[in-house]
Amino acid sequence: MGAKWVPRLLLPLTLLLPATAWSVEIHGRSSTQLEWFNNDFNDQRQVEIGQYLRVSITNIDKAGKFSIYGYGRVNQDLNNGEGFNARLYYLYGEYRDLFDKVDMRLGRQFVNYAAGTAIIDGGQVTLKNVGPVAFSAAFGRNVFFDIDGGEAGHGGDLALALSAYLHGFRHTDLEISWFRKWDQWDVARDTIGATFKQNFLNSLKVYGNTRFDLASETFNELLGGVKYFPMSNLVLTGEYYQSYPTFDATSFYSVFAVDQYQEAVFRADYSINSMITLNGGYTSQWFGEGGKGHIFHLGCSLRPIESLLINLEYDNNQGYNGKTNGFLLDAYYDLTKSLQLAAGMGYDVYTRDIVLSDGTARLFWLGGKYRIAKNMTASLRIEDNSNERYSNDVQGRFVFNYDF
Amino acid sequence: MLLALSTFVSHLALAEKATENEPQKETASQSAKESHKDYAEMKISECSECHKGEGVAPNHDGAWVRGHRMVAGKAGSNCSQCHEQSFCLDCHSGGGIDPDLSIRNYQRDYVPKSHRTDFLSIHPVKAQDNPQSCNRCHEPSYCNSCHSRFPKGSLKIKSHLMLGPNHQGYNVSSAQEHATEARRNLQSCQSCHPDGDACIQCHRSGLTNPHPRNWGSIKDNYKDRAGSRVCTKCHLPGTY
Numbered sequence: 001m002g003a004k005w006v007p008r009l010l011l012p013l014t015l016l017l018p019a020t021a022w023s024v025e026i027h028g029r030s031s032t033q034l035e036w037f038n039n040d041f042n043d044q045r046q047v048e049i050g051q052y053l054r055v056s057i058t059n060i061d062k063a064g065k066f067s068i069y070g071y072g073r074v075n076q077d078l079n080n081g082e083g084f085n086a087r088l089y090y091l092y093g094e095y096r097d098l099f100d101k102v103d104m105r106l107g108r109q110f111v112n113y114a115a116g117t118a119i120i121d122g123g124q125v126t127l128k129n130v131g132p133v134a135f136s137a138a139f140g141r142n143v144f145f146d147i148d149g150g151e152a153g154h155g156g157d158l159a160l161a162l163s164a165y166l167h168g169f170r171h172t173d174l175e176i177s178w179f180r181k182w183d184q185w186d187v188a189r190d191t192i193g194a195t196f197k198q199n200f201l202n203s204l205k206v207y208g209n210t211r212f213d214l215a216s217e218t219f220n221e222l223l224g225g226v227k228y229f230p231m232s233n234l235v236l237t238g239e240y241y242q243s244y245p246t247f248d249a250t251s252f253y254s255v256f257a258v259d260q261y262q263e264a265v266f267r268a269d270y271s272i273n274s275m276i277t278l279n280g281g282y283t284s285q286w287f288g289e290g291g292k293g294h295i296f297h298l299g300c301s302l303r304p305i306e307s308l309l310i311n312l313e314y315d316n317n318q319g320y321n322g323k324t325n326g327f328l329l330d331a332y333y334d335l336t337k338s339l340q341l342a343a344g345m346g347y348d349v350y351t352r353d354i355v356l357s358d359g360t361a362r363l364f365w366l367g368g369k370y371r372i373a374k375n376m377t378a379s380l381r382i383e384d385n386s387n388e389r390y391s392n393d394v395q396g397r398f399v400f401n402y403d404f
Numbered sequence: 405m406l407l408a409l410s411t412f413v414s415h416l417a418l419a420e421k422a423t424e425n426e427p428q429k430e431t432a433s434q435s436a437k438e439s440h441k442d443y444a445e446m447k448i449s450e451c452s453e454c455h456k457g458e459g460v461a462p463n464h465d466g467a468w469v470r471g472h473r474m475v476a477g478k479a480g481s482n483c484s485q486c487h488e489q490s491f492c493l494d495c496h497s498g499g500g501i502d503p504d505l506s507i508r509n510y511q512r513d514y515v516p517k518s519h520r521t522d523f524l525s526i527h528p529v530k531a532q533d534n535p536q537s538c539n540r541c542h543e544p545s546y547c548n549s550c551h552s553r554f555p556k557g558s559l560k561i562k563s564h565l566m567l568g569p570n571h572q573g574y575n576v577s578s579a580q581e582h583a584t585e586a587r588r589n590l591q592s593c594q595s596c597h598p599d600g601d602a603c604i605q606c607h608r609s610g611l612t613n614p615h616p617r618n619w620g621s622i623k624d625n626y627k628d629r630a631g632s633r634v635c636t637k638c639h640l641p642g643t644y
Contacts, residue, residue, distance in 0.1 A: 029501055029502075031500075031501045033500070035509060035511075035512060037509065037511050037512075039511065040511075040524065041553055046511070048512055050512060052499070052500070052501040054488070054490050054501050056488065069488060069489070071488070071489065071490045071493070071499070071501070073499065073501075075512050087497070087498075087499070089489070089490065089493045089497060089499055090489050090490075090493070109489065110489045110492055110493060110496075112476060112477050112478060112479070112481065113477070113478060113479050114477060114478045114479075117477060117540075119493075119497070126479070126480075128480075134479075134480055136479040136480065144543045144546075145497055145498065146545075146546070146549055147546060147549045147550050148549075149512060149513070152543065152545060152546075152549070161479075163478075163479040163480075165478065165479050165480045166480075167480060168437045169437060170437050170458070170460065171459065171460065173478070173480075175478040175479055175480065177478075177479060186629065186630045186631060186633055187628075187629035187630065188629075188630070190629060195474065195477065195478045197474070197475075199459050199460055199461060201459070202456075202459035203456075203459070205461035207474055209473075209474060209477070209478075214625065215622070215625040215626055215629055216616075216622060216625070217618070217621075217622050217625065220536075221536060223474075225471075225474075227461045229456060229461055229462060231456070232452040232453050232455065232456035232457075232462060233449075233452065235461070235462060235465050235467075237467060237471075241534075243534060243535060243536045245535045245536075245589070245590055245591060247544070247590070247594070248544070249625075249626050249629040249630040249634070250630045250633055250634065251544070251594070251634070252599060252600035252603070252604075252634055252637055253590050253591075253593065253594050253600065254626060254630075254634060255614065255615055255619075255623075255626065255634060255635075256586070256587075256590055256603075256607075256614045256615070256616075257587060257614060257615060257616035257617070258586075258587050258588075258590050258616070259587040259588050261534060261535055261588075263534065267467055269465045269466040269467060271449065271452075274449070277466065279466040279467070281467075285533065287588045287589075288587065288588055289584050289587065289588065291584075291588055293533070295533075299466060311506075315520075317529065317533070319529060319532070319533060320588075321528075321529060321532040321533075321588075321589070322528065322529035322532070323529070324526055324529055324530075326520070326521065328517070328520060330506045332505070340505070342505040342506065344506055346520055346521040347521070348520060348521045348522070348526060350525065350526050350529060352525065352526070352528055352529055359522075359525055361521035361522035361525065361526070362521070363520075363521045363522075365506075365508075367505035367506075368505075369505060379503075379505060381505055383508065385521070385522060387521070387522035387525060388522070388525060389522065389524070389525065395509065397509060399503065401501075
């Protein structure tokens with residue numbers, strides 16, 4: 001769906017609103033952005049102006065059950081010949097609690113199920129409050145975006161999901177779903193999914209999820225985990241995860257033998273007090289046929305004074321397929337109630353391949369955000385990259401937000 | 405479309421009004437899980453206190469970015485009580501209407517923090533960690549739409565051993581290494597050879613069989629779903 005569809009879809013709103021203006025509430029954000037960056041495909045500097053719009057229209061009906069939500073953007077390249085492009089992320093009407101049992105959405109929307117997720121042009125219906133089990137179904141055109149900013153896809157790209165899930169239990173979640181995706185009218189994905197969560201003993205959570213691919217008859221993904229939280233500020237996590245790469249049934253690669261990937265994760269998150277938060281983790285990876293990897297992670301958040309926040313993250317990835325070792329550091333300082341200053345840096349040493357030498361990437365950024373009025377902010381962010389591709393690459397953005 | 409929906413909704417509202425006077429029964433499931441709408445502006449630390457008191461695991465913790473799909477990736481999730489869908493799509497689909505100052509752009513698209521420093525150079529390492537991680541946001545065609553713009557030979561793939569006129573050929577003696585690499589991360593092959601043009605030179609009918617061991621029992625699953633679309637790339641009609 002190209003940009004020409006945006007005004008066509010918005011037009012009915014103008015017809016709708018006057019008729020129901022007695023109760024309608026319209027809120028949202030307009031974000032006008034100027035961005036400049038290096039275009040990697042032609043190695044030219046590019047300057048673009050972008051306009052985002054997010055709107056929610058609620059209380060359209062007397063009972064306040066019907067709403068419309070929309071979000072999209074348009075971009076215009078000013079100097080590099082890339083022209084105009086647009087993305088409509090969603091635009092749907094929602095009616096909730098029909099007979100206190102049915103929720104409905106129609107239009108472009110993001111749908112999530114254990115078996116699969118998609119942005120669809122279509123509808124979703126949920127049946128609830130009919131007992132402990134609720135039901136959901138979604139069907140529509142499968143929408144995905146391409147690297148140039150617009151949409152990829154063809155006629156006959158469709159997605160369908162059917163789901164049953166436990167509804168309303170405080171300590172238990174269980175969802176089972178079926179997700180089917182079509183690629184130009186051929187069935188590309190056929191997946192059964194399940195997700196589960198149970199809290200125990202005031203300090204334990206057991207959870208898991210899986211996706212079973214019906215074409216290859218394998219578990220595409222399988223995850224099981226435990227979280228132990230003896231205190232509200234300490235969470236210990238242990239997880240086992242495995243995946244088996246599966247491809248669309250319409251892909252040449254779907255008929256190839258592949259290896260299973262497995263990982264085990266151990267992680268701790270601890271908030272010592274309101275000033276210091278720590279986290280650390282280790283991931284062990286098995287890639288099949290003897291391939292192993294290890295990932296170490298450490299992080300901390302410091303707030304020495306109320307107006308200053310410092311975040312530090314360190315990652316060390318020792319994989320069979322390459323190595324990365326580096327950190328990210330961010331700091332935010334509220335100079336006044338209206339002005340926030342921020343800065344950060346990143347540093348990574350990486351080995352992408354044993355036939356290549358180590359690469360180094362450095363990143364520095366500076367930013368500031370100023371609240372002009374209660375519903376208006378302006379921000380500026382400038383970033384400088386130094387790496388194996390560029391000795392110096394400056395990019396940035398200026399953003400003006402208006403909330404209504 | 406929306407105009408039609410609004411008309412439909414007005415009919416629904418009338419129909420529902422007829423049942424407004426009927427007694428409403430409160431089911432056990434309704435009273436068990438409360439709405440979080442009123443807590444949307446609270447600090448996460450305050451949420452954790454309440455969760456712990458109720459025996460519910462704290463969420464939105466430090467591991468939230470990594471683990472949120474367990475909570476969000478299901479029907480009936482309560483994310484929408486506090487977040488609009490833009491909150492999801494700003495990370496998953498490149499949008500940026502609520503950008504924190506630390507959030508970066510890659511060209512016009514906003515990217516999550518996992519796309520660190522020089523991600524263009526680092527992504528081959530990340531992409532071969534968990535084979536599913538890229539596909540959570542990107543269709544497989546996304547990889548090829550970028551890789552196809554670079555001349556073959558410029559991407560320096562290790563297992564290709566820099567042979568041949570474009571430095572991307574295979575040394576026959578390293579065939580086993582190539583097979584291992586492919587089985588571990590076949591997505592990486594697809595990112596440059598979306599139609600399998602390179603693979604088919606050796607993996608067509610009568611040559612090296614690429615199918616998994618249980619192929620005999622599952623091959624009809626593929627035929628039922630995709631017809632002959634894939635099979636006839638290597639096999640003559642009626643021979644598979």
